[in-house]
Amino acid sequence: MKYLFxxxxxxxxxxxxxxxxxxxxxxxxxxxxxxxxxxxxxxxxIKSLEDWENVRREELLNLFESEVYxxxxxxxxxVSYKIEDLEENALNGIAIRKQVSITLSNNQQSVAAxxxxxxxxxxxxxxxxxxxxxxxxxxxxxPDNDIFLTESWCMNNPNVDIFNNTANELSRGFRxxxxxxxxxxxxxxxxxxxxxxxxxxxxxxxxxxxxxxxxYNEGQSKPAPDEWGSISAWAFGLIKAMDxxxxxxxxxxxxxxxxxxxxLGKTSLWAGALDKRFxxxxxxxxxxxxxxxxxxxxxxxxxxxxxxFPHWFCDNFNKYNDNEDQLPVDQHMLIxxxxxxxxxxxxxxxxxxxxxxxxxxxxxxxxxxxxxxxxKGLDESFPSSNSPLKDGSIGYHIRTGxxxxxxxxxxxxxxxxxxxxx
Numbered sequence: 001m002k003y004l005f006x007x008x009x010x011x012x013x014x015x016x017x018x019x020x021x022x023x024x025x026x027x028x029x030x031x032x033x034x035x036x037x038x039x040x041x042x043x044x045x046i047k048s049l050e051d052w053e054n055v056r057r058e059e060l061l062n063l064f065e066s067e068v069y070x071x072x073x074x075x076x077x078x079v080s081y082k083i084e085d086l087e088e089n090a091l092n093g094i095a096i097r098k099q100v101s102i103t104l105s106n107n108q109q110s111v112a113a114x115x116x117x118x119x120x121x122x123x124x125x126x127x128x129x130x131x132x133x134x135x136x137x138x139x140x141x142x143p144d145n146d147i148f149l150t151e152s153w154c155m156n157n158p159n160v161d162i163f164n165n166t167a168n169e170l171s172r173g174f175r176x177x178x179x180x181x182x183x184x185x186x187x188x189x190x191x192x193x194x195x196x197x198x199x200x201x202x203x204x205x206x207x208x209x210x211x212x213x214x215x216y217n218e219g220q221s222k223p224a225p226d227e228w229g230s231i232s233a234w235a236f237g238l239i240k241a242m243d244x245x246x247x248x249x250x251x252x253x254x255x256x257x258x259x260x261x262x263x264l265g266k267t268s269l270w271a272g273a274l275d276k277r278f279x280x281x282x283x284x285x286x287x288x289x290x291x292x293x294x295x296x297x298x299x300x301x302x303x304x305x306x307x308x309f310p311h312w313f314c315d316n317f318n319k320y321n322d323n324e325d326q327l328p329v330d331q332h333m334l335i336x337x338x339x340x341x342x343x344x345x346x347x348x349x350x351x352x353x354x355x356x357x358x359x360x361x362x363x364x365x366x367x368x369x370x371x372x373x374x375x376k377g378l379d380e381s382f383p384s385s386n387s388p389l390k391d392g393s394i395g396y397h398i399r400t401g402x403x404x405x406x407x408x409x410x411x412x413x414x415x416x417x418x419x420x421x422x
Contacts, residue, residue, distance in 0.1 A: 020304045023297060024352050032295040034330050037368055049372045052339075060337060061273060063329045068289070069270050070228035070314030072236055075215040078105050081244050084114075084148070091144065094121050095185055096250070099138075099148055102240055106214050113198035114138055114148050115241055118181055119190040119250055128255035128422050129190035130282075130413075131241055133234060133264045134179070135202075136162070136171055137195045142181050143173030152210075153201040178261070178405040187414050188422070190251060192241065196264060199237035200230045204311045211236070225315040231289070232314070234264070235271035242277050255279050255421045259413065261405040262354075263312065266290035273337035279421045281338050282413050284346045284405050287354030289313065291345045291362050293331055294324050299353040302327075331358075332365035335394070339366070340373040342420040344395035346409050349385050350402035357382060363394045370394060388412045390419060 023029070038046040038056065046056045065071040080103045090097035098117040103110055116138040119127045134141055136157065137150035149172075153165045160171040184191045196202065200210045207213070207222050211233050223229070228236070238258055245253040257280035260268030265286030272281030283291045288300040289312065303321035306313065320327045335343055345363050347356030360382055367377020376392035383389055386408075388397035395416045399408050 020301075020307075022299050022301070022304070022353070024299065026298075026357075029296050029298065032297075032325065034293070034295060034332065034365065035328055037333055037336060037365065052369060052372055057337060060329060060333050064270070064273065064334060064337075065232075066226040066314075067316050067319075067328060068313055069232040069235070070223060070316075071226060072228055072232060073215040073217075073223070075106070075217075077214055079103070079240055079243065080105075081247065085146065087146065089121075090118065090146075091142075091182065091185075094182065095119060096121060097144070097146070098248075100244060102237075102244065104211065104214060104240070109214060111199075111211050111214060113194055113237060114150070115192060115194050115244065116141075116147060117190060117192045117248075117251075118185060120185045120188055123188065126250055126252035127190040128188070128252050128257070128417070129192055129245070130184065130257045130259050130417075131192040131194075131238060131245075132259040132261075133196040133238075133267065134175060134193050135196070135264075136160075136175060137167045137197075138193055139167065139172045140175040141173075141179035141193055142176060145172070147172070150195050150198060152195065152198045153203075154197060155202060177407075180407055180410055183407070183410065184414070187418075189257075189414065189417070192245075194237060194241065196234050196237070196267075200233040200311075202230065202263075202311075204309075207311070223314070227314060229313045229317075230311045231263070231267050231270055234267040235274060238267070238271040239275045242275060246277075253277070257282060257413070257417055257421065259284065261285060262287070262403065263290075263309075266312075269334055269338075269343075272341070272343070273334060276341070279341060280417055281341065281343045282346070283344070283359075284409055285348055285351050285354045285403055286345075286359070287351075289331075290354075290359075291331055291335065292355040292358035293361055293365075294320075294327060295330055296355060296358045296361075297324060298355040298358060300355075330362075332362040335362045335366035336369040339369045340375055340393065342393045342395065342416065344413060344416050346396070346412065347398040348402055348404070349398055349400050354403065356398050360396055360398070363396050367392075367394060388415075390416050393420065 085099035087097040259282040265283040370377040
């Protein structure tokens, strides 16, 4: 049965991909001009830190909100936190485990997401911490039998017997390769994860379940063209987790690193742009709509991503399908919104779809803003594989291998965090 299902998935995705012929040839990149990072919408050159912080940063944030990710509606939503599980001797005594329910509600309905936290057992001070989303449920990051099994919609995966979009015990711990929990704890960091499907399911349901309907006005059935898609909703969930960290005396809320892989790398960047409380922002192979420059049109493009994943971005982003030259922002501007906080961009040599060079160039062009803060960004020389750049406030590496989040990546992220926030 599972093999027939896998074959069906291959056929479906083959049909989608057959309609799109990606370019991977640098010589075939069409001529383009990046929108000016340090020129205001009124045409004034941004020369000072004051002009950046008071004028240009706000302009860019508003443009990304209205044209790319969508803004969160200004709706009065109640948020509450409850520790559902506390274990002082988790993982054979090396960790403290907490499972915290985050409940968002209006007068009619509510949505809850589970925040799983592991903290190093013997730290004498509040712990710095990494937070990120996972793709199949918190129970997949570690074989710990006490991690709650998600009850939310899950993407089917025959390899771990996930059918009917329902998680089960067979998927417990199957993504430990992406979450080296013991290693992270051994380096003095905590780890917090959430399942992104508990905030918003990753399929095009026209925003009829989970978080979006909580924010609808009477008679409203979908977000407005400039209101949030799924990426912005997932970023909102990370920000609500950050609110909890400020309440937990065992967590150093001033040393929180937000991390994401692939579409969740897009999410970590947007969360970092929206919320300056994140001390470090990490994007792992986030590609189009993440760290990669859209104007280069290599690998995945705006038109392709909006066709395949129409729920990720706001409706206004569709105006730029095969029309990148009219886009008033590009992703170097998103990276610049992290300044002066450190940001790390990671690529993989075998992941041409995400355009590694375009991801690097976003960091390079964003460096102009870091220089306003007298901080070092990236030099123009694209590094060789497995030669990470960590000496500036913008870090970067391209590793050998394919699209994944690996132990090698985590090693670089932690070393970068040791330098910049720990």
